[in-house]
Amino acid sequence: MTEPQKNAPVILIVDDDEGHAFLVRDSLQEAGLNNQIEHFWDGQAVLDFFFHRGTGPFMEKGQAYLLLLDIRMPKVDGVEVLRQIKADKELHKIPVIMLTTTEDPREVSRCHDYGCNVYLQKPVNYGKFAEAMLRLGMFITLLLVPPATDCD
Secondary structure (H helix, E strand, C coil): CCCCCCCCCEEEEECCCHHHHHHHHHHHHHCCCCCCEEEECCHHHHHHHHHCCCCCCCCCCCCEEEEEECCCCCCCCHHHHHHHHHHCCCCCCCCEEEEECCCCHHHHHHHHHHCCCEEEECCCCHHHHHHHHHHHHHHHCCCCCCECCCCC
16 A cells, blocks of 8 residues: 555544444545545544544644544434534534435434535445445545644
8 A cells, every 4th residue: 555645634434333434444445545544433532532632642733634424323423523523613624524324314404504514325235335435435535625723
């Protein structure tokens, strides 16, 4: 694998389903992405990362991030993570792609109200899921993401 390109966003996968997270990572890499990819198991862990709580790791000032966020997770759900990220004056520009099995129109609307950039439903079928993630990877290669600023 080649080194990530300069200024490439770090992709943060926030999903408590290890199988889904692995498939997302694998599909993104298969699509040609060589970005650094980090996995968080719950919403609280990624909030701690962004808001510098706990023992770390923490976000780095000047680094671009792209958040792939599931909704149904333990501790803090994805909608609350989205709300806090988009309400913060330092973090609101971080692109958030909701990547979830939830297709409830009220949930879709609520996520867009809070400022998600894209809402994608994970297909239940393995083959369709893998194809959707491959296409997502191709889409991500086209994104230009601003760097994050420190929120200390």
